[in-house]
Amino acid sequence: MMDEVREFKILRVTEEGRCEVEDVVAREFPFTIILDDQELVTMLCTPKDLKYLAVGFLSSEGLIQNKEEIRKIILDERRGVVRVETEGDRGEATDLIFKRLITSGCGSGASFYRAADTLNQEKVKSEMKVSAGDIFALAKVFQQSSQIYRETHGVHSAALCDNKNILIFTEDIGRHNAIDKIFGRCTLEDIPTNDRMVISSGRISSEVILKIARRNIPIVISKSTPTDLAVDLAIRLGVTLIGFVRGKKMNVYTESWRVIGD
Amino acid sequence: MMDEVREFKILRVTEEGRCEVEDVVAREFPFTIILDDQELVTMLCTPKDLKYLAVGFLSSEGLIQNKEEIRKIILDERRGVVRVETEGDRGEATDLIFKRLITSGCGSGASFYRAADTLNQEKVKSEMKVSAGDIFALAKVFQQSSQIYRETHGVHSAALCDNKNILIFTEDIGRHNAIDKIFGRCTLEDIPTNDRMVISSGRISSEVILKIARRNIPIVISKSTPTDLAVDLAIRLGVTLIGFVRGKKMNVYTESWRVIGD
Numbered sequence: 001m002m003d004e005v006r007e008f009k010i011l012r013v014t015e016e017g018r019c020e021v022e023d024v025v026a027r028e029f030p031f032t033i034i035l036d037d038q039e040l041v042t043m044l045c046t047p048k049d050l051k052y053l054a055v056g057f058l059s060s061e062g063l064i065q066n067k068e069e070i071r072k073i074i075l076d077e078r079r080g081v082v083r084v085e086t087e088g089d090r091g092e093a094t095d096l097i098f099k100r101l102i103t104s105g106c107g108s109g110a111s112f113y114r115a116a117d118t119l120n121q122e123k124v125k126s127e128m129k130v131s132a133g134d135i136f137a138l139a140k141v142f143q144q145s146s147q148i149y150r151e152t153h154g155v156h157s158a159a160l161c162d163n164k165n166i167l168i169f170t171e172d173i174g175r176h177n178a179i180d181k182i183f184g185r186c187t188l189e190d191i192p193t194n195d196r197m198v199i200s201s202g203r204i205s206s207e208v209i210l211k212i213a214r215r216n217i218p219i220v221i222s223k224s225t226p227t228d229l230a231v232d233l234a235i236r237l238g239v240t241l242i243g244f245v246r247g248k249k250m251n252v253y254t255e256s257w258r259v260i261g262d
Numbered sequence: 263m264m265d266e267v268r269e270f271k272i273l274r275v276t277e278e279g280r281c282e283v284e285d286v287v288a289r290e291f292p293f294t295i296i297l298d299d300q301e302l303v304t305m306l307c308t309p310k311d312l313k314y315l316a317v318g319f320l321s322s323e324g325l326i327q328n329k330e331e332i333r334k335i336i337l338d339e340r341r342g343v344v345r346v347e348t349e350g351d352r353g354e355a356t357d358l359i360f361k362r363l364i365t366s367g368c369g370s371g372a373s374f375y376r377a378a379d380t381l382n383q384e385k386v387k388s389e390m391k392v393s394a395g396d397i398f399a400l401a402k403v404f405q406q407s408s409q410i411y412r413e414t415h416g417v418h419s420a421a422l423c424d425n426k427n428i429l430i431f432t433e434d435i436g437r438h439n440a441i442d443k444i445f446g447r448c449t450l451e452d453i454p455t456n457d458r459m460v461i462s463s464g465r466i467s468s469e470v471i472l473k474i475a476r477r478n479i480p481i482v483i484s485k486s487t488p489t490d491l492a493v494d495l496a497i498r499l500g501v502t503l504i505g506f507v508r509g510k511k512m513n514v515y516t517e518s519w520r521v522i523g524d
Contacts, residue, residue, distance in 0.1 A: 006490040011514040013394050013521060023513055027491035028467055044491070045465065046264055132275050153506070154465060154487040173465070173489060178347055203435070205306065225416040227290035227435060228268040229306070244415070251285055252273040259275060 001076055002047040003027065004171075026154035026173055033057060034083045046148065046155060046172040049181045051075055053172070054082045056184025060176075060211055067187055105198060118210055123238040126218035128195040132250070133205050133262040134163050135221060139245045142199045142225070145169050149201075158182055159199045160191075166199075169193070175202030179211055186215070193217050204230045204243060213237040219258060226253055264309040264339055266410050266433070267290065288416035288435055295319060296345045308410065308417060310436040311443045313337055313436070322438075322470025322473055329449055381470055385500040388480035389455040394512070395426050395524040397483060401507045404461045405485070407431050411463075420444055421461045422453075428461075429453070437464030441473055448477070455479050462486075466505060468495045469490045475499040481520060482506060488515055 010023045029047040029246035033040045033054050045053060053072055058064045062085060072085040138161050146157045147167035148171050158178035160168040168191070186193055194238060197219040198212055204222050212220050213233075219240040226234070226243050231253050234241040240255040251260050272285045291309040295302045295316050301444040302325075307315055313335055320326045326348060334347040347403035400423050408419045410433050420440035422430040430453070441462060448455055460474055466484050468491035475481050475495075481502040488496075488505050493515050496503040502517040515522050 008490075008493055008515060010520070011518040013512050013514060017511045018394075023515075025488060025493060025515075026491050028491040033409055044489075132280075152487055154489060173467070205435070225414055226287060227306075227416060228270075228287050229290040229292075231287060248277045250275050252275060253270060253285075253287075256273040259273070 002029075004046050004048050006150055024151045026148060026152040030080050034081065035063060035084055036084070037180065043174075043177070045174060045177045047077070047080075047174075048076065049170060049185070050082060052061060052170070052181040052184035052188065053177055054084055054156055054184065055187050056180030056182065057177075057209075058084060059183055059187055060180055061215075064187075067190065070188075081177075111229070113252060118206065118236075120214050121210060121237060123236075124213050124218050125218050125238075126195055126216065128197075128218045129258050129260050130163050130197065130219060131260050131262045132236045135242065135259070136248050138164075138166065138197075138199065139221065139223065139250075141166060142169075142201075146171055147202075155253045156201045158201070160186070160193065161199060162195070163197075167196070175200060178202075179208065183211070183215060193256075197221060200224075203227070204241060206230045206233045209233045209237065209239055209241070213239055221250075264291075266308050266310050267413055284414045288410060289415040292342050292434055295341045296343065298346070298348055302304060305436075305439070307436060307439045309339070309342075310434075311432060311447070312339065312344060314432070314443040314446035315439055316446065316448065317449050318442030318444065319439075320346060321445055321449055322442055322476075326449075330451065340453065363406055380468065380495060380498075381431045383472060383475050383499060385498075386475050386478050386480050387500075388457055388478065388479045390459075391480060391520050391522050392425050392459065393522050393524045397504065397511050397512060397521070398509065400426075400459075400461065401483065401485065401512075403428060404431075404463075408433055408463075415511070418463045420463070422448070422455065423461060424457070425457045425459075429458070437462060438469070438473075440464075441470065445473070445477060459483060465489070466492045466503060469479075471495040471499065471501055475501055480517075483512075487513075 005024045006027055007022050012019055012021045028044045030042050031045050032042045069086050072088055142159050148155045151160040155171045155173050156175040156178045157171045159166045160182050168182050170178045172178040193215040199221045203224045204226040209230050220240045223245050236255040240258040241253040242250055244251045268284045269284050274281055274283045280337050292304050293307050294304045301426040333349055336345040395449040404421050405473055410417045417433045417435050418437040418440045419433045421428045422444050430444050432440045441517050461483045465486045466488040471492050483504045485507050496516040502520040503515040504512055506513045
């Protein structure tokens with residue numbers, strides 16, 4: 001088990017004066033994913049649920065479809081490296097992701113656009129409904145669940161829920177990583193995502209909607225707000241997008257028929 | 263002038279009931295940078311200060327060093343494309359960035375690690391000091407400055423300041439973009455960054471410290487918290503890292519000699 005936080009001696013300055021105190025800071029851990037002997041990426045993340053993160057990332061990138069394709073996962077926590085070995089020849093698929101990375105480019109934490117991916121995505125199929133009261137209750141439990149956040153105020157969290165319960169809860173310095181950790185675990189442990197909801201502490205961008213829709217998840221909830229492209233995409237993919245959940249108030253941006261009275 | 267926000271008809275749900283209201287959402291604008299006829303990247307951003315963003319991004323990536331290298335900037339706001347033409351042959355430099363993107367990989371909004379860049383960076387040289395009172399005052403003005411945030415709660419902001427005043431203020435859905443917009447403007451308008459401070463609304467990661475140090479900026483301030491790698495890097499590069507500024511309290515993580523009494 002690796003430490004997810006680190007202590008530093010810092011100077012605390014207030015109107016009353018200044019004093020040296022111990023403060024706890026979220027870790028930013030370089031983590032390299034090697035897929036079938038090819039070094040794919042080094043990402044910065046919270047060193048927790050690293051196997052889930054690796055599998056979730058590969059799944060989000062379209063490099064693996066299901067657990068059966070994975071032959072072995074060798075995690076070296078100390079060195080920050082995971083080797084994922086898959087069945088069959090992935091040479092082509094890996095070349096493909098490299099090409100896409102080149103085409104779409106990338107940058108220091110910037111978000112990049114995948115117009116083609118959104119066009120090929122099918123609409124979410126689900127008759128799931130949820131009551132406003134259940135959403136308020138889940139959002140409250142969600143907010144109280146983050147251990148690292150309470151200690152550092154420096155991480156995002158995400159959860160997979162049904163109408164009444166949080167089924168999986170994850171934390172990471174990156175909002176996308178937290179969601180990938182959920183889906184990596186779902187892949188490895190055969191946890192179904194149909195008729196489930198995702199709660200995220202982060203802003204809902206178009207890329208989050210795309211990730212959610214790929215798992216056929218009909219409802220996404222955030223205390224933060226969405227962007228306009230996220231709203232457009234949620235309309236097109238039939239996702240119920242709920243934002244700005246604070247106390248007993250929320251905004252339902254799309255597909256509001258899924259939110260019913262108590 | 264493009265719209266930075268968009269209106270949607272949404273369902274507002276409270277304990278009192280539900281009603282259809284107009285809500286304002288931050289835009290997420292796909293923006294493509296073409297450098298010397300080579301398509302470099304399509305990023306998602308707030309459609310404001312796009313020329314600054316393009317130049318700041320190219321500068322952060324090490325593709326341009328100064329204004330004199332830029333021959334022409336042709337911005338097509340409607341299509342979301344900017345063409346930056348530079349002096350001389352950049353074929354090699356552009357190949358280099360593509361190679362780096364391949365090596366470091368990239369993903370949907372994840373952060374990626376550039377160990378080599380941090381090793382080559384020199385220490386910040388500055389005797390600048392700032393009083394705790396000035397920091398509290400600047401942080402307050404900073405927080406009140408964001409128009410889009412007030413409307414949407416969906417964007418990050420960043421500012422370049424001296425001890426008493428905010429000199430440049432920027433907003434973007436991406437925390438890195440907001441900082442790049444500052445530096446792009448500094449490059450194009452010959453605004454010096456020595457003995458200046460940067461305020462950011464976002465979490466301070468190692469990559470933010472690297473960007474700040476490259477401009478020889480000695481102090482970075484955030485209401486949010488840093489990561490452990492950011493603290494490590496700030497120590498090594500001699501940057502004063504101030505976080506968790508809330509009301510009249512703050513944490514000084516590194517190089518606290520630059521923060522003096524009132």
